[in-house]
Amino acid sequence: MRIFFFFCALGLCLWGYSQSTYHSLKGRVLDLTDQNPMSGAAVQLLGTDKTATTDLEGRFLMVDIVPGKYRVRIIHPFCEPLEAVVDLTQNLVQEFFIEHHIHLLDEVMVQASVLQDPNAGNSAQKIQGAQIERAQGGSIGDLISQISGVSSLKTGNNVVKPIIHGLHSSRVAMMLNGVRIQDQEWGAEHAPMVDLSALSAVTVVKGAQALRYSGDALGGVVIAQSTRPVHQDTLWGKVQTSFQDNGRGYQSSVQLNRSRASGWFSSMTAGFQKQGDLMAPDYLLTNTAMEQKSWSGQWGLKQTDFGFSAYGSWIGSDLGILAASHLSGAEDQFRALSAQQPLIIREFDYVIDAPRQAVGHGLARIDGYYRHAIWGTISGQIDYQFNQRKEFDARRGSLKGTPALDLTLQSFNANLHVKNTTQKQTTIEYGLVVGNQSNESNPGTGVKRLIPDYQSQQYAGYLLGSQPLSDQWIIDTGVRIDHQAIKGYKYYRTGFWDQRQYGNDFSDWVVWKEDQQMLTRPQLTYTTWSGSLGLHRDAGRGWEQYLNISRASRAPNPAELFSEGLHHSAASIELGDIRFNPEIAHKISLTWTKKTGKTSFDIHPYAQWIDGFMLLVPTGAMQTIRGHFQVWEYRQTKASIWGIDLDAGHQWNEHWRSSHQVSWLRGTDTTRDEPLMMMPPPTINNQLAWNKGVWSWSLEYQWTAEQTRFPNYNISVYIPTENNTVDVDLSTPPGAYGLWHTRLEYQVNKPGKIQPKVGLSIRNATDLKYRNYLNRLRYYADDMGRSIQLYSILKF
Amino acid sequence: MKKLLFIYGLIGLTAISCSKVEVPEEINEEELITTVEVALSSAEDNVTLVYRDLDADGPQAPTINVSGPLKSGVRYVGSVTFLNESESPAENITEEVEAESDEHQVFFVANGFSLNLEYLNNDGNGQPLGTAFAITPTQGSGTLTVMLRHLPTKPNNGNPDTAGGETDALVTFSVNVQ
Numbered sequence: 001m002r003i004f005f006f007f008c009a010l011g012l013c014l015w016g017y018s019q020s021t022y023h024s025l026k027g028r029v030l031d032l033t034d035q036n037p038m039s040g041a042a043v044q045l046l047g048t049d050k051t052a053t054t055d056l057e058g059r060f061l062m063v064d065i066v067p068g069k070y071r072v073r074i075i076h077p078f079c080e081p082l083e084a085v086v087d088l089t090q091n092l093v094q095e096f097f098i099e100h101h102i103h104l105l106d107e108v109m110v111q112a113s114v115l116q117d118p119n120a121g122n123s124a125q126k127i128q129g130a131q132i133e134r135a136q137g138g139s140i141g142d143l144i145s146q147i148s149g150v151s152s153l154k155t156g157n158n159v160v161k162p163i164i165h166g167l168h169s170s171r172v173a174m175m176l177n178g179v180r181i182q183d184q185e186w187g188a189e190h191a192p193m194v195d196l197s198a199l200s201a202v203t204v205v206k207g208a209q210a211l212r213y214s215g216d217a218l219g220g221v222v223i224a225q226s227t228r229p230v231h232q233d234t235l236w237g238k239v240q241t242s243f244q245d246n247g248r249g250y251q252s253s254v255q256l257n258r259s260r261a262s263g264w265f266s267s268m269t270a271g272f273q274k275q276g277d278l279m280a281p282d283y284l285l286t287n288t289a290m291e292q293k294s295w296s297g298q299w300g301l302k303q304t305d306f307g308f309s310a311y312g313s314w315i316g317s318d319l320g321i322l323a324a325s326h327l328s329g330a331e332d333q334f335r336a337l338s339a340q341q342p343l344i345i346r347e348f349d350y351v352i353d354a355p356r357q358a359v360g361h362g363l364a365r366i367d368g369y370y371r372h373a374i375w376g377t378i379s380g381q382i383d384y385q386f387n388q389r390k391e392f393d394a395r396r397g398s399l400k401g402t403p404a405l406d407l408t409l410q411s412f413n414a415n416l417h418v419k420n421t422t423q424k425q426t427t428i429e430y431g432l433v434v435g436n437q438s439n440e441s442n443p444g445t446g447v448k449r450l451i452p453d454y455q456s457q458q459y460a461g462y463l464l465g466s467q468p469l470s471d472q473w474i475i476d477t478g479v480r481i482d483h484q485a486i487k488g489y490k491y492y493r494t495g496f497w498d499q500r501q502y503g504n505d506f507s508d509w510v511v512w513k514e515d516q517q518m519l520t521r522p523q524l525t526y527t528t529w530s531g532s533l534g535l536h537r538d539a540g541r542g543w544e545q546y547l548n549i550s551r552a553s554r555a556p557n558p559a560e561l562f563s564e565g566l567h568h569s570a571a572s573i574e575l576g577d578i579r580f581n582p583e584i585a586h587k588i589s590l591t592w593t594k595k596t597g598k599t600s601f602d603i604h605p606y607a608q609w610i611d612g613f614m615l616l617v618p619t620g621a622m623q624t625i626r627g628h629f630q631v632w633e634y635r636q637t638k639a640s641i642w643g644i645d646l647d648a649g650h651q652w653n654e655h656w657r658s659s660h661q662v663s664w665l666r667g668t669d670t671t672r673d674e675p676l677m678m679m680p681p682p683t684i685n686n687q688l689a690w691n692k693g694v695w696s697w698s699l700e701y702q703w704t705a706e707q708t709r710f711p712n713y714n715i716s717v718y719i720p721t722e723n724n725t726v727d728v729d730l731s732t733p734p735g736a737y738g739l740w741h742t743r744l745e746y747q748v749n750k751p752g753k754i755q756p757k758v759g760l761s762i763r764n765a766t767d768l769k770y771r772n773y774l775n776r777l778r779y780y781a782d783d784m785g786r787s788i789q790l791y792s793i794l795k796f
Numbered sequence: 797m798k799k800l801l802f803i804y805g806l807i808g809l810t811a812i813s814c815s816k817v818e819v820p821e822e823i824n825e826e827e828l829i830t831t832v833e834v835a836l837s838s839a840e841d842n843v844t845l846v847y848r849d850l851d852a853d854g855p856q857a858p859t860i861n862v863s864g865p866l867k868s869g870v871r872y873v874g875s876v877t878f879l880n881e882s883e884s885p886a887e888n889i890t891e892e893v894e895a896e897s898d899e900h901q902v903f904f905v906a907n908g909f910s911l912n913l914e915y916l917n918n919d920g921n922g923q924p925l926g927t928a929f930a931i932t933p934t935q936g937s938g939t940l941t942v943m944l945r946h947l948p949t950k951p952n953n954g955n956p957d958t959a960g961g962e963t964d965a966l967v968t969f970s971v972n973v974q
Binding site: 324326327328329331332335338339343344394395396397399440441443445446447448449452453489491493495496499511516517519565566573622623624625626627629718720721723 | 819820821822823824825826827829830831832847849850851852853854855856857858882892893895896899900905907938939941943946947949955956957958960961962963964965966967968
């Protein structure tokens with residue numbers, strides 16, 4: 001193995017203090033394969049009490065060392081320890097290279113995530129390696145909700161979408177390998193489709209600062225990346241399998257990576273997952289089975305000055321939705337709320353019946369880069385995305401098996417990005433984005449379209465710059481302009497069109513108009529701009545501070561503009577408004593972090609003010625032949641969201657470590673002076689971890705408070721069997737709850753050999769009965785009970 | 797380099813120029829129920845109760861018609877018809893309900909008087925369906941609610957509150973029994 005662990009002395013330098021009694025050792029720890037700095041590595045001078053930890057640039061310094069020969073030991077969490085001999089006859093500057101070949105899959109903290117972001121003034125949080133592996137079988141929403149300030153909006157356990165600082169859907173940009181995932185932009189029950197087994201790192205930027213990717217992500221940006229190639233002749237990969245008792249689920253995935261020293265690389269992953277009905281502590285959650293298949297492949301060339309790659313992926317899921325949640329109007333909801341347990345409970349099975357979602361997400365991408373001596377790095381990308389969503393309801397007659405919603409959303413994007421760093425470390429980035437999107441609803445559903453057929457064109461341009469002001473300070477700024485044009489055809493109910501008096505402003509849209517129905521040709525354009533200003537101070541010894549001020553603006557999406565009618569899966573009538581203007585948000589956030597040493601922490605307060613915030617709120621009930629339906633209307637208002645995220649960790653000794661998280665926020669509709677709906681309640685998370693050699697164990701307590709700030713949107717309906725008008729309580733949040741989770745893991749770490757890892761994880765260990773405010777099915781059933789998962793990962 | 801730019805540009809332009817929106821097909825709600833007709837007949841008189849909402853989930857209010865009062869102590873034989881009148885000719889949804897009788901049940905709830913309900917037709921398993929029924933109302937004035945439930949728990953005790961399923965129709969008539 002020593003062959004791998006060579007070290008080379010570079011830049012030996014004499015400072016001419018040979019007469020001095022003490023010397024210093026100044027060093028830099030770099031990754032052997034790609035020469036990236038290794039931050040957070042512990043450096044020990046054996047035989048002395050001297051220790052140091054490398055900073056973000058991989059640098060460390062030891063002073064006051066008695067001259068002599070020493071052994072230096074370098075320990076990095078993801079690497080084999082390196083020992084090297086140094087001869088300190090004078091002050092020494094030396095670079096150390098450490099090998100982490102076998103951990104390429106984990107994509108070690110090669111660079112602090114901060115530096116990878118387009119703006120250095122961002123603080124970002126990253127999940128990688130083992131944390132992603134442990135989330136196998138779950139969703140990306142669940143995975144990133146480990147980060148403070150991030151929560152999940154759920155429709156049962158199969159449909160999970162991320163909420164960042166209280167905002168979700170089109171206010172969160174999900175980037176998968178550089179492509180913005182479009183399938184999660186609209187409804188609360190449209191979850192992003194991402195295959196976790198193919199990912200090596202997920203970065204979350206809380207806020208709209210990542211202007212390279214979007215200017216409209218008021219909540220934040222989630223950047224998910226697959227494994228990256230390396231310059232080495234190597235073949236590596238992993239096989240993962242897991243079994244779960246709750247739902248009797250199993251999951252398996254294979255990943256293979258081939259790379260050559262010449263820079264050619266290829267990789268593939270394939271995964272499969274199946275699960276039956278899940279179990280709440282007291283009963284089965286009938287029809288919560290799911291099945292998912294996925295694959296992805298990548299091939300390309302990566303060299304210093306030139307590279308390209310082709311990437312493709314597919315993920316298809318069939319997701320069951322709790323049978324008891326399939327309801328009509330408020331009368332049905334009242335019945336379900338009054339019932340002690342779900343009104344439909346059947347025997348366990350793997351059958352996925354209506355209501356269910358069958359969703360497919362395909363991605364194809366070609367990208368390339370070229371390093372030009374004057375222009376800098378020029379990169380370009382074209383991508384195509386195919387999203388199909390079919391939602392099946394319980395229907396009768398010939399329509400059985402016909403989806404009630406059948407959307408095909410296709411997006412085409414091309415972008416060009418130039419990044420130039422001058423000798424003074426000034427970085428300038430600029431780029432252009434051109435996109436085209438089309439949505440088609442299959443008319444064969446026999447249900448009126450909730451989202452009309454449309455085509456939209458997007459053009460965007462951005463300019464980002466970052467400049468060190470001193471040794472400690474970096475400033476960065478960015479500006480982005482987005483232009484969007486939407487054209488489509490929309491059938492309106494004539495009564496609705498007249499009631500809204502759309503004829504006054506949009507009469508030129510009308511193609512034909514009859515008593516009940518009319519056809520219109522909407523044409524809308526929006527131009528918005530967004531910007532950010534960030535200051536980053538690296539105070540040394542792991543202390544860093546960030547200040548960020550940003551402006552984000554988001555054009556209304558087709559759901560907000562055109563919704564009109566019954567949203568079957570939500571059992572509500574949803575009404576959009578074509579008169580909406582873009583919403584504009586201003587956000588200020590601060591971050592204090594200390595990333596190295598025994599104690600690390602991250603304090604992140606933020607405040608956001610939003611003008612023209614589009615929100616969907618209940619405005620009453622409409623009598624239909626199926627009973628009373630709650631009517632939800634989109635409206636624009638002024639809103640504010642402010643809160644704080646706290647993260648802290650402490651290494652108590654060699655074996656024990658604890659970590660702690662607090663997330664707290666307040667969202668207010670300032671126009672009406674009432675709380676915003678569905679804002680995440682405060683959470684506190686404490687984790688105690690132990691590890692010794694090949695064993696590790698952790699215990700986690702996750703406490704979620706009761707959300708006491710909520711608007712009252714209950715509706716009153718006449719219930720014939722009660723002969724009374726009752727209040728249907730759809731507003732009151734459920735009570736607080738605390739969940740215990742524990743995990744035991746056995747991992748062999750032998751570089752160059754097959755590395756097995758076996759783990760046992762128990763979630764909700766006490767089988768606690770609880771309901772989650774952010775789960776839309778909380779009205780109908782308790783959340784999932786205890787779940788025991790056994791998993792194994794083989795890396796080779 | 798220029799070549800690369802050109803290729804990107806070309807593909808980008810192609811993507812944009814390909815975009816034409818065709819007029820999408822008009823969708824008529826197929827399983828929509830716009831109309832519930834309850835016909836009651838006895839030796840002495842015939843009474844019809846009609847609930848009609850042609851724009852369904854749209855903003856227009858329904859029209860509700862009750863042809864006259866009922867007589868107490870008289871046995872009325874009744875039928876319920878579900879129609880989709882947004883189509884022309886109107887679609888009779890009752891036929892589908894009867895064809896899938898094991899997945900449906902009509903429930904009746906009276907307030908202000910007693911119904912004394914009898915189910916006159918059953919599904920294939922001998923459980924009540926209710927598109928044909930009979931009532932012998934007692935004197936009083938109040939409401940009669942007719943509910944069509946899809947996929948209720950069967951057998952059930954006739955109480956729609958605990959029978960589960962999804963409500964496909966729920967209409968309430970003001971009824972006077974003399």
